[in-house]
Amino acid sequence: MKVAYKVWLENEGKAFGEGPYQLLRGIEQTGSLHMAAMNLEMSYQKAWNVLNDCEKKLGFDVIERRVGGVSGGGSNLTVAGKAFLKQYERFREDVRYAIEKTFHKHFG
Amino acid sequence: MKVAYKVWLENEGKAFGEGPYQLLRGIEQTGSLHMAAMNLEMSYQKAWNVLNDCEKKLGFDVIERRVGGVSGGGSNLTVAGKAFLKQYERFREDVRYAIEKTFHKHFG
Numbered sequence: 488m489k490v491a492y493k494v495w496l497e498n499e500g501k502a503f504g505e506g507p508y509q510l511l512r513g514i515e516q517t518g519s520l521h522m523a524a525m526n527l528e529m530s531y532q533k534a535w536n537v538l539n540d541c542e543k544k545l546g547f548d549v550i551e552r553r554v555g556g557v558s559g560g561g562s563n564l565t566v567a568g569k570a571f572l573k574q575y576e577r578f579r580e581d582v583r584y585a586i587e588k589t590f591h592k593h594f595g
Numbered sequence: 596m597k598v599a600y601k602v603w604l605e606n607e608g609k610a611f612g613e614g615p616y617q618l619l620r621g622i623e624q625t626g627s628l629h630m631a632a633m634n635l636e637m638s639y640q641k642a643w644n645v646l647n648d649c650e651k652k653l654g655f656d657v658i659e660r661r662v663g664g665v666s667g668g669g670s671n672l673t674v675a676g677k678a679f680l681k682q683y684e685r686f687r688e689d690v691r692y693a694i695e696k697t698f699h700k701h702f703g
Contacts, residue, residue, distance in 0.1 A: 496598060585696075
């Protein structure tokens with residue numbers, strides 16, 4: 488037997504969970520929303536919907552909007568987006584640890 | 596912002612989560628599978644499916660099978676079923692506490 492779970496943040500509805508987390512992490516790692524979406528087998532349009540939804544719920548922009556320049560127009564997280572990603576990553580890791588520990592306490 | 600989650604046990608697929616938990620608790624409280632299912636707005640057939648599925652995954656019977664007698668044939672949990680329900684209840688409560696605590700640590 489093992490434990491499984493899903494955790495997410497809510498703010499009048501789902502605000503941020505595993506999907507947006509993976510997308511933001513992908514953008515940070517690849518510097519490209521296109522690449523990040525592709526790696527998650529998510530359409531570009533869907534990726535934008537995910538970003539727009541979570542920005543609305545979180546109350547701040549997570550990705551920089553800028554016109555593609557000589558650089559080819561990659562995508563970057565905003566300062567607030569980067570900080571939130573780190574914060575969520577620590578939360579996510581602590582949740583994983585806490586749930587595994589609780590599972591082993593009762594069923595280990 | 597608040598935290599939301601789902602937790603369940605797996606054993607080659609979903610073994611036990613909130614649905615079976617609520618059903619078992621209902622049977623223990625009402626002494627009736629009919630009542631327990633009705634209170635959860637679940638059909639009697641669905642309730643049996645939930646019980647059969649979780650018994651197969653857990654590897655023991657959770658509900659006593661007996662023919663309805665003069666008592667009208669209520670339903671009772673087996674000794675193993677009662678013990679598991681208590682064990683899961685403590686696990687579930689600890690998970691709730693651990694996740695709330697982790698959430699407040701990072702976002703409180």
